[in-house]
Amino acid sequence: MASIHSTALVDPQAELGANVTIGPYTVVGPHVRIDEGTTVGPHCVIEGHTTIGRDNRIFQFASLGAAPQDKKYANEPTRLVIGDRNTIREFCTFNTGTVQDTGVTILGDDNWMMAYTHLAHDCVVGNRTIFANNAQIAGHVHVGDWAILGAFTCVHQFVKIGAHAMSGLGTVLGQDLPPFVMAQGNTASAHGVNLEGLRRRGFSAERLAAVKQMHKALYRQGLTLEQAKAQIQGLSASHPEAADDVSLMLGFLNAASRGIVR
Structure with a gap:
């Protein structure tokens, strides 16, 4: 059975899994589903067509599933989907999607969302x-696995952030940030590779060497983007252990639509 505080307002149509906890004065709407083991703190509002997975910890004053901040939105039944084992801290605001995109905003598993972070529609x-305090991403932004957004990072709509990338304090991203790359500034510029993060994730010396070579091709040799991509392609032969990392980088560069941070 779910544990619902006597002051919470949970719509009878909401679906709550076993061992879900709903704190004081929290409001849960009729189209909400919360799976087993998730804890929702006091004074939260969870509305819209929102699905929340297992074992999430949602702190006080979060707003999840509100209508997108898009003037074109016309009350379509768009969705917010949150995976498992996420930590969602105070005053986070995650909006549903829009029919102009896929209609769904998605947060995966095992994410650490600090206070005041914002996921706009269709992200x-x-x-x-990891989203540090006040990291804000606009509509249609895609963020890869293991990425870290520093405090007060602001991301322009439609930007893509690659896996293992990292932004520093107060960064403004108006272009796509490739995998593994660290960026900082307003507007952002590249400042090396997230080597310490990769080491902590078990990257071997060979994989780290390949990542360094990719960074060198993109940022240190004065190559055009097409020339850099051709050079990166060759790393699969010279660094076979890093073939998946090379494929990840090339796939990102080929899909980049706003140009990359350089």
């Missing part, structure tokens, strides 16, 4: 990311 965030 897709992968797994094991």
Whole structure:
């Protein structure tokens, strides 16, 4: 059975899994589903067509599933989907999607979302990311696995952030940030590779060497983007252990639509 505080307002149509906890004065709407083991703190509002997975910890004053901040939105039944084992801290605001995109905003699994972070409509965030306090991403932004957004990072709509990338304090991203790359500034510029993060995730010396070579091709040799991509392609032969990392980088560069941070 779910544990619902006597002051909470939970619509009878809401679906709550076993061992879900709903704190004081929290409001849960009729189209909400919360799976087993998730804890929702006091004074939260969970509305819209929102699905929340297992074992999430949602702190006080979060607003999840509110209508997108898009003037074109006309009350379509768009969705917010949150995966498993996420930590969602105070005053986070995650909106549903729009029919102009896929109609769904997605947060994956095992993410650490600090206070005041914002996921706008149609964003897709992968797994094991960290959003520090006040990190804000606009509509249609995609964030890869293991990415870290520093405090007060602001991301322009439609930007893509690659897996294992990292932004520093107060960064403004108006272009796509490739995998593994660290960026900082307003507007952002590249400042090396997230080597310490990769080491902590078990990257071997060979994989780290390949990542360094990719960064060198993109940022240190004065190559055009097409020339850099051709050079990166060759790393699969010279660093076979890093073939998946090379494929990840090339796939990102080929899909980049706003140009990359350089």
